[in-house]
Amino acid sequence: MMRQYELVERVKRYNPRADEDLLNRAYVYAMKAHGSQKRASGDPYFSHPLEVAAILTELRVDDETIAAAMLHDTIEDTETTRTDIESRFGADIATLVEGLTKIKKLDLVSKKAAQAENLRKMLLAVAEDARVLLVKLADRLHNMRTLHYVPPDKRARIAEETLEIYAPLAGRIGMQEMREELEDICFHVLMPDAATMVMQRLDAFRSRSGPIIAFIENDLREKLAANGIQGDVKGREKRPYSIWRKMERKSVSFEQLPDILGFRVMVGNIPDCYRVLGIVHNAWPFVPGRFKDYISTPKQNDYRSIHTTVVGPKHQRVELQIRTQAMDEIAEYGIAAHALYKDQTVAERDAVLGKEARAYNWLRRTIETLAEGDNPEEFLEHTKLELFHDQVFCFTPKGLLITLPRGASPIDFAYAVHTDVGNHAVGCRINGRNAPLTSELRNGDEVEILTSEAQVPPPAWESLVVTGKARSSIRRATREAVRKQFAGLGRRIIERAFERMGKPQTEEKLASVVPRLARPSLEDVYAAVGRGELHSGDVVKAVFPDFKEETPKTAAGPNGAGWFGVQGADEVKFKVPGQEGAGGALPIRGLSDDLPVRFAPGGGPVPGERIVGILTSGEGITIYPIQSPSLSAFDEEPWRWLDVRWDVEEGERRRYPARLVVSVINEPGSLAEVARVMAETDANIDNIEMRAKTKDFREMLFDIEVWNIKHLTTIMTDLKAKPMIANVERVLG
Ligand code: MN
Numbered sequence: 001m002m003r004q005y006e007l008v009e010r011v012k013r014y015n016p017r018a019d020e021d022l023l024n025r026a027y028v029y030a031m032k033a034h035g036s037q038k039r040a041s042g043d044p045y046f047s048h049p050l051e052v053a054a055i056l057t058e059l060r061v062d063d064e065t066i067a068a069a070m071l072h073d074t075i076e077d078t079e080t081t082r083t084d085i086e087s088r089f090g091a092d093i094a095t096l097v098e099g100l101t102k103i104k105k106l107d108l109v110s111k112k113a114a115q116a117e118n119l120r121k122m123l124l125a126v127a128e129d130a131r132v133l134l135v136k137l138a139d140r141l142h143n144m145r146t147l148h149y150v151p152p153d154k155r156a157r158i159a160e161e162t163l164e165i166y167a168p169l170a171g172r173i174g175m176q177e178m179r180e181e182l183e184d185i186c187f188h189v190l191m192p193d194a195a196t197m198v199m200q201r202l203d204a205f206r207s208r209s210g211p212i213i214a215f216i217e218n219d220l221r222e223k224l225a226a227n228g229i230q231g232d233v234k235g236r237e238k239r240p241y242s243i244w245r246k247m248e249r250k251s252v253s254f255e256q257l258p259d260i261l262g263f264r265v266m267v268g269n270i271p272d273c274y275r276v277l278g279i280v281h282n283a284w285p286f287v288p289g290r291f292k293d294y295i296s297t298p299k300q301n302d303y304r305s306i307h308t309t310v311v312g313p314k315h316q317r318v319e320l321q322i323r324t325q326a327m328d329e330i331a332e333y334g335i336a337a338h339a340l341y342k343d344q345t346v347a348e349r350d351a352v353l354g355k356e357a358r359a360y361n362w363l364r365r366t367i368e369t370l371a372e373g374d375n376p377e378e379f380l381e382h383t384k385l386e387l388f389h390d391q392v393f394c395f396t397p398k399g400l401l402i403t404l405p406r407g408a409s410p411i412d413f414a415y416a417v418h419t420d421v422g423n424h425a426v427g428c429r430i431n432g433r434n435a436p437l438t439s440e441l442r443n444g445d446e447v448e449i450l451t452s453e454a455q456v457p458p459p460a461w462e463s464l465v466v467t468g469k470a471r472s473s474i475r476r477a478t479r480e481a482v483r484k485q486f487a488g489l490g491r492r493i494i495e496r497a498f499e500r501m502g503k504p505q506t507e508e509k510l511a512s513v514v515p516r517l518a519r520p521s522l523e524d525v526y527a528a529v530g531r532g533e534l535h536s537g538d539v540v541k542a543v544f545p546d547f548k549e550e551t552p553k554t555a556a557g558p559n560g561a562g563w564f565g566v567q568g569a570d571e572v573k574f575k576v577p578g579q580e581g582a583g584g585a586l587p588i589r590g591l592s593d594d595l596p597v598r599f600a601p602g603g604g605p606v607p608g609e610r611i612v613g614i615l616t617s618g619e620g621i622t623i624y625p626i627q628s629p630s631l632s633a634f635d636e637e638p639w640r641w642l643d644v645r646w647d648v649e650e651g652e653r654r655r656y657p658a659r660l661v662v663s664v665i666n667e668p669g670s671l672a673e674v675a676r677v678m679a680e681t682d683a684n685i686d687n688i689e690m691r692a693k694t695k696d697f698r699e700m701l702f703d704i705e706v707w708n709i710k711h712l713t714t715i716m717t718d719l720k721a722k723p724m725i726a727n728v729e730r731v732l733g
Helices: 004-014 020-034 047-058 063-071 082-089 091-102 112-128 131-145 152-172 176-190 192-209 212-226 240-250 270-283 325-333 335-340 346-353 355-372 376-380 384-390 410-417 419-423 459-463 468-501 507-512 522-531 536-543 629-634 670-680 709-720
Strands: 231-237 261-267 306-311 317-324 391-395 401-405 425-430 433-435 447-451 586-588 597-599 611-616 620-625 644-646 656-665 684-693 697-706 725-731
Touching (some): 004 020, 004 047, 020 063, 047 063, 063 091, 063 131, 082 091, 091 131, 131 176, 176 192, 176 240, 192 240, 212 231, 212 261, 212 270, 261 270, 261 325, 270 306, 270 317, 317 325, 401 410, 410 425, 410 468, 419 425, 468 522, 468 536, 468 620, 507 522, 507 536, 611 644, 656 670, 656 709, 670 709, 670 725, 697 709, 709 725
Parallel strands (some): 586 644, 597 620
Antiparallel strands (some): 231 261, 306 317, 391 401, 425 433, 425 447, 611 620, 656 697, 656 725
């Protein structure tokens, strides 16, 4: 087991500013916490977190991560709590250890959905602090290295999970060494026959070609020296699992494999990389189609290198990677090297970016590359990470990860953040730019939702969202908004009913009769009256049981003089039964009113003309022009009639629909003439329909939009003034 000072020395070697005291305290604390616990191997349990920390020193991570690695199993396996860790080591390390505890039980579950959920959990933990992933991978690597101590029946399951999730994850964030080691261990556990076969073939290859690696290494070194290039050369055989996977993918035999041997040439600068390429291509024939320049076009995970394959000195295909030392560092340690130790120390980087920004940027890039890498097929081919294919990963401005199904919009995002945010969303910014709420979100998008307290989600959103949460929340909010509208209407109707009857009305009295009206709450009573399901007279009677409702049915009915006075006379107000004057009329602002209002279909009223409201069960109020012929249908139901008036402000620029039938003399240019008048008078034509046609006349129906009754009258007058127009009539719904 590694000694305390050895570990500290290892860290100090690459990070001279590391907090020695922190490392020592973490070492001692973890050792004591695990006490006499043992591993399956019989070793003291503490050897495991210590080895994990040691692996991480190879990745050259910061001292906090090393400390967290030593502590990573304490909350899960000992009496230690988060609070203990926080008081001793600070909030950052406590968060790291807690994050690792949360994902400890990330088990391979047979169900895809459950697995996706586990992955999501892990990503969330990683999102809090990206260093969690580094410790988790190191933890897994050590567990895999010691997997032979685990009972055989458990090995396969752990290996499967590693091969499907952790190995690709390591590779994707650029930690190729770790990926390959994980894969090879899994290969031997899961496919022992295939692994044995590949190993045997590799042996045969070695005995056939002798010490070929050393031979080529020397050859390359001599060539570099001869050209005055400073550099280093490393050769190796490809890993068994990678060989096997290529055999599978390309359906080739071991003998046909293009490149069992791989060499890496590391030089001081980029021009030297291209010089080496020239030297190599000069010395040996290169294999066409195998050349890739990742220096001019780096991979998404920052991998940079030149790749080529040549036919080497012993007629073996040899793969070459040519890159600078700095590029090699990133290729070896992945984003760990890049993000944590590029040119600065952690402390310097934190000072510039802030700790959060560092972890967050790192994760953000990781997740982007996860799902949108340069070659997702290759990456996903043998991995369960294809689960990510159906998902997009987005972020709040604070860096909180929000996972959504593909096709999700900012509306879905808003509801995923919080129902209130969704309900009040009015706009959004994606990556700092204003964008429609209906945009399709993409991986890595940073989404900021703009809200307004006054906003209610439009019902149409329901068909635009893809998440169940958003859909049900919108439905609930819409239902609630509609119910509120009906309740508001019902409340006014009831108030006026009491007024009309000359009876005093209070909320308390009404509340006391709610059970008698068989409604769960007063709000429901209001809504029922507003919806026309409950008659306001019945509510009055419930409060005053001896009350006899007057039904002042006049001979003329609601449309007659007894009800509305002389039609057409400006000063005449219309009334509802039993009510004098129009002082208490419901103000109507149009379709965006806070009341459930709609205009009579097929020729509604326009501001300035007198209107009446008809309470329609389940629909609220329908507004008719007072001359509408449809109104006679409601003559027998006086309680459905409502006194309404326009509440349109002077100068309000808003158009209302009206319908005209225009008869024109059938001659060329007549339609154009009508259209010209419409244009001149600023009528907005919505629709034109040919209604009837005789030899002499055409009858056309126009749906137009006008400002008010004055505007409509002007249009009609101007039309009538044209010689070719025989007649103009308004259609009323
Ligand atoms: Mn562990």
